[in-house]
Amino acid sequence: MSNEQKKISRREFMASTSKTAAGIAAATALTSCAAPTARGLVIDGHMHFEAYGTYWEGLIDEIIEHYDYAGVDKGVVFTTWTPSRESNDRTLEGYQKYPDRFIPFGHVRTEDPDWESELKRISELQWKGIKLHQTEISRGPDLKEKTRTVVEKAAEFGIRIVLIHLEDIEIMDELTREIAEVTWIIPHMGYDKKRGEMKKYCELARDRKNVYLDTSIGQYYKYGQAIEWAGADKIIFASDGFWGNPFIEKTKIEILQLPTPFRTPRLTDEQLDMILGGNLARILEL
Ligand SMILES: [Zn+2]
Secondary structure, eight states: OOHHHHHHHHHHHHHHHOOSHHHHHHHHHHHHHHGGGGGSOOEEEEEESSBTTBOOTTHHHHHHHHHHHHTOOEEEEEOOSSOHHHHHHHHHHHHHHOTTTEEEEEEOOTTSTTHHHHHHHHHHTTOOEEEEEHHHHOSSTTHHHHHHHHHHHHHHTTOOEEEEEOOOHHHHHHHHHHSTTSEEEESTTSOOSSTTHHHHHHHHHHHOTTEEEEOTTOOHHHHHHHHHHHOGGGEEOOOOBTTSOHHHHHHHHHGGGSOOTTOOOOOOHHHHHIIIIIHHHHHHTO
16 A cells, blocks of 8 residues: 555545534535645654653553554654653664654653763764753753753754744744854744743744744644744644654644634635645755
8 A cells, every 4th residue: 555545545444433413514615625735744742751751561552553553654753751761761662663653763861871972872873862951951940051051962963953942032033144164943823921922932943943843732822923934945744753643743733724713814725734844854865
């Protein structure tokens, strides 16, 4: 079965499992809207091999089941809430089981004495990126400098993509400018804890070639506006699974091809294609 055929059969499967009239109507609309994305890969930019630090036997197979249901071809995967070595071992194991479905990213915590050698191992495995979280870098005032140290060390080893949860726009502005050889992906469409802050993240992505935003667990009602601010070429579909759900997160984007109560323009087929996988495929050089 070709890839094209597989995608069509997934959509048919989804349409056939929608039981209610509303479900059928939505599935029909999505089928016709989603058709152009069959041209490109659908890639989830953010998938954990854990659910908030909890892992169980079979979790990785369950992710594949969700990817098949949602029509997701590939996912950027990592483990984060465990020590550096243990995280990367689990990611490696999952990747080895499903090498065609997963794109592995490494993970380090600065509190682990082996974080530098883990970065080296990640580069030797030829993984293209790492996932970092601010609370695992530093909870103190040295967050910026410690982040800089880790990212510069990663870049030294040839790791050039950093997916980073860091809720400080000033730090992100400075580091993305100063470490320009790295592609920075900021999850959750940026952060909006202070009024108007999300717009700043969107503008950072718009203005800086090496900055992107992922959509995971974002507030759906702000997506249309955020995409307008940042530009569809700077937005990456992501689920933040296995806590976040690939089908739900993907639908939150696809539905923007229909009229919205927020009066933002409908996403074009081309924009949808870029967000669901085109942008990330380009970054990952797939
Ligand atoms: Zn996450």
